[in-house]
Amino acid sequence: MKKLAYYPGCSLTGTGRAYDESLRAVFAALGEPLEELDDWNCCGATSYMSIDKAKAYALASRNLALAEREEADLLTPCNACYLVLEKTRRHLADSAEMGQRVQHALDAIGLRYEGKVRIRHPLEILTRQIGVERIKEAVKEPLKGLKVAPYYGCQVVRPYATFDDQYDPQTMDQLLKATGAKVVDYPFKTRCCGASQTGTLPKVGLHLVYRLLKEAQDRGADVMAVICSLCQFNLDVYQSKLRRVYDLPPIPILYFPQILGLALGIPADELGIDRCVVSARPVLERRAAHAA
Amino acid sequence: MRPNIRTEADRSPEFAHWITSLPGAEKIRECMHCGLCSASCPLFAYMDYSPRQLMYLGREGFRDDVLGSFTIWLCTSCYQCTVECPRQIPVTEIMYALKRRAIEEKTYPKRLAIPVLAREFRRMVYDRGRISESWLVMKLMLKTGIHRMFGMVGLGWNLLRTGRFSLRRETIRHRGDLARMLEAVGHDSEVVP
Numbered sequence: 001m002k003k004l005a006y007y008p009g010c011s012l013t014g015t016g017r018a019y020d021e022s023l024r025a026v027f028a029a030l031g032e033p034l035e036e037l038d039d040w041n042c043c044g045a046t047s048y049m050s051i052d053k054a055k056a057y058a059l060a061s062r063n064l065a066l067a068e069r070e071e072a073d074l075l076t077p078c079n080a081c082y083l084v085l086e087k088t089r090r091h092l093a094d095s096a097e098m099g100q101r102v103q104h105a106l107d108a109i110g111l112r113y114e115g116k117v118r119i120r121h122p123l124e125i126l127t128r129q130i131g132v133e134r135i136k137e138a139v140k141e142p143l144k145g146l147k148v149a150p151y152y153g154c155q156v157v158r159p160y161a162t163f164d165d166q167y168d169p170q171t172m173d174q175l176l177k178a179t180g181a182k183v184v185d186y187p188f189k190t191r192c193c194g195a196s197q198t199g200t201l202p203k204v205g206l207h208l209v210y211r212l213l214k215e216a217q218d219r220g221a222d223v224m225a226v227i228c229s230l231c232q233f234n235l236d237v238y239q240s241k242l243r244r245v246y247d248l249p250p251i252p253i254l255y256f257p258q259i260l261g262l263a264l265g266i267p268a269d270e271l272g273i274d275r276c277v278v279s280a281r282p283v284l285e286r287r288a289a290h291a292a
Numbered sequence: 293m294r295p296n297i298r299t300e301a302d303r304s305p306e307f308a309h310w311i312t313s314l315p316g317a318e319k320i321r322e323c324m325h326c327g328l329c330s331a332s333c334p335l336f337a338y339m340d341y342s343p344r345q346l347m348y349l350g351r352e353g354f355r356d357d358v359l360g361s362f363t364i365w366l367c368t369s370c371y372q373c374t375v376e377c378p379r380q381i382p383v384t385e386i387m388y389a390l391k392r393r394a395i396e397e398k399t400y401p402k403r404l405a406i407p408v409l410a411r412e413f414r415r416m417v418y419d420r421g422r423i424s425e426s427w428l429v430m431k432l433m434l435k436t437g438i439h440r441m442f443g444m445v446g447l448g449w450n451l452l453r454t455g456r457f458s459l460r461r462e463t464i465r466h467r468g469d470l471a472r473m474l475e476a477v478g479h480d481s482e483v484v485p
């Protein structure tokens with residue numbers, strides 16, 4: 001197995017730190033502790049691509065070059081980082097002109113990139129490399145009775161479907177099922193969460209968020225499981241604001257490794273469970289009481 | 293308000309040429325107006341021009357309509373249109389290019405927070421190599437209207453309470469690297485000289 005360099009990205013050091021904490025805890029519990037890519041930089045996200053294309057590719061490529069120097073593939077949990085790095089990897093492979101320009105920029109800081117790095121996602125590694133069977137065996141506290149709506153968001157499955165189905169992705173569903181939880185049918189799996197529009201054009205962004213939450217509740221979900229820190233932010237922190245306008249009972253939004261971690265018997269504090277603005281404790285306690 | 297009529301004089305051949313020379317966008321000529329891009333777009337209801345209309349206005353060179361459109365700023369880059377398009381037109385990438393050109397030509401609607409976010413984002417990456425979200429949000433509020441801050445108090449408190457608001461400034465070790473790199477790669481103008 002090729003070495004993996006963990007690329008948390010900026011969000012996971014900020015508002016999305018529970019994703020970072022729970023991922024590290026889960027991988028450690030499975031005997032594959034994460035090693036962070038040394039001195040990684042911001043991938044540029046959607047913002048940089050809106051300003052300057054060549055600079056956006058150069059920025060992202062530094063991370064590819066750093067990983068290549070470590071002879072590693074990049075492990076990238078955030079949807080936006082995942083797509084930016086994957087898109088950069090593909091573009092540098094396809095366009096000789098951009099490849100040269102970017103290499104010229106890398107030369108200026110003494111780095112090289114020869115196209116040897118693959119971009120991997122934790123869902124891919126957990127289901128394909130570590131394997132659902134191994135995870136099932138490691139489950140200590142099955143989450144029987146917990147109903148989860150799996151929400152993947154956009155950029156991990158679009159425009160490239162690298163490791164999962166574009167319309168009906170399954171990898172997170174498989175992991176959630178392995179924990180003993182019930183995965184509800186959720187047709188909005190890959191619908192847009194509104195991204196940064198919740199901040200820049202709140203009226204528009206918040207309505208998208210509302211529809212996602214409402215649908216999950218109508219489908220009977222106790223919690224939603226997400227794979228992206230921006231999705232988590234939008235779905236979690238704006239609920240109280242939405243409640244002023246809509247009839248919307250609180251629904252906790254957990255990162256999938258938080259749910260996985262609970263099933264593996266990792267204490268809730270180590271998984272950042274209390275970093276949810278809409279507390280997950282009541283739902284989890286109710287479930288535990290029910291199961292007992 | 294200008295009447296909703298276009299004439300030949302509104303067309304810019306340069307713009308039509310530019311948009312159809314974007315990578316993959318020569319296919320824009322093969323658009324069959326099926327409208328799948330618009331139908332699948334989650335922001336469609338809020339747009340002034342639908343993605344289909346925008347692609348059409350673009351290829352016909354209606355520069356001012358396209359660059360002044362709200363649609364490009366509503367686009368969240370969710371790539372739904374791109375995967376739906378039966379003609380493989382890279383609608384999302386074209387939206388990105390339109391954002392770049394609109395920022396460069398300053399044709400975006402006034403007081404719109406999105407270009408400001410993009411600029412502040414760029415500055416922070418340039419200086420420090422990483423984004424410290426709390427700082428970015430505060431800067432954005434200062435630049436786009438302090439009144440926003442009042443509505444944000446509850447939100448800020450919730451983030452503080454859950455340990456998600458941090459004033460630590462994230463910085464990479466080789467801080468000069470990015471400036472040197474980004475200078476070496478040169479500026480990529482969207483506007484044809």
Ligand code: SF4
Binds near residue numbers: 332336367370371372
């Ligand atoms: S990428 Fe933009 S235009 Fe396309 S569907 Fe998504 S929001 Fe709409």
Ligand code: SF4
Binds near residue numbers: 324
């Ligand atoms: S989906 Fe493609 S072919 Fe159909 S209207 Fe949109 S751009 Fe044209």
